[in-house]
Amino acid sequence: MRATIVVLTCLMFIAGGCATQRPVTDVMASGDRALSRGDYAGAVAEFEEVTNRYPGDWRAQYKLGLALIELGDYTPARRALEIAHTRRPQENAIVEALAEAMFRQGNHEQLYAFLQQRVDKTQSVDSCLRLARYCIAIDDPDSAQHAIDLAMEWDGGRTAEPFIVAAELAQHVGDEARAMQLLQSGYEVNPHDRRIGQRLRALGMVPGPTMPR
Template sequence: MRPSNCLLLLLLSFGLLSPALLGCQTQRPVDQLRDRGDFYFERGDYLAAIDEYQQIADRYPGDWRAQHQLGRAALELEQYSRAQRALEVAHTLRPADHDIADDLAEAMLQVGSHEQLFAFLRERAESSQSPRAWRQLGRYAMELGDPDSARTAFERAIIHDGGQSVEPYLDAARFAEEIGDLETAVRRLRQAYGINPRHQEVRERLINLGEVPGPTLALPPGR
């Protein structure tokens, strides 16, 4: 055996040299890191999951899946600043991904970056004009105590939905009921009922507000 190899073995045996220092051959494959990270995440061991995902992100910062999962795990551990950093990278790499955008918005909320959150959500809603984006803006506006922005966002969601689904009307009804505008709440629920008279929450809310579901209760969609 060559003297240099003997020296390496001796150092390793006494713990004086880490295997990681021997080169990249000791690095685990990315697929293995991702699988282990997903395994830990599903088990709820978010700290271990972060360790796996962080190794991928360190080696390949452009791996949006690792950045997203890193952000999700950090959210679970209430490491909100760390989550926001990872999710901002993931969003830059995948700007059209709704799940990443939703998680990033939650991180911004928890960090307390409310102005940044509103700017982010408004830009997404105005650029995409999607009902989902407007509804998300409305829900966060409600949570942060901005009823004017919430009302406008829910109305925009209704316009861009075009009467295709009950969700924008349900959001608008919940908001109206929360601020005490029961007349508007009933009207929005009746519109939702017209779209899907079998929707359980719509029926329950109508009954709780004193309405009796039936063919004459439905209203056409629209503002």
């Protein structure tokens, strides 16, 4: 009889413990709310609860990485994002976040190698332009130009984005005349892109068909 009572007590304790554990969907939703309102510490606490229970949950690892970046905790952010990237290597949002964590860590060589590998693997315009923008950010204009040239070749003049990034590089090295020419070329491809109009105006030119060449 005594043994039966002990067993029942243990079972009740276990059941009570399980009852206090929130469903993962509730924890994720709470983390999402915290992330959206800028409560990054609260978001970390929620997403860490999920990753502690389910380390392979790539969504929780990704969102944990985002919150940690905002808190300036770049090493654990990178670790979480690397797990997410391993689980979902094709997710561009994860690639962007992981690259940002590496950049803020100051690991520029690893960042370049990661993004160049992405270019080699995907052979996409987006990957080239991502590499170019980070090369600009780390003050490597030669590598940025190479990535832009490749993006323009692969894009074939279909979109304005390569011209926008090329103009960013031109401005970075102090060549505003070249930046203006590139933005004009981008305007010809897509005159509805507001970024081009804003940047042309910032350089003193009113966008439109009568722009001087």
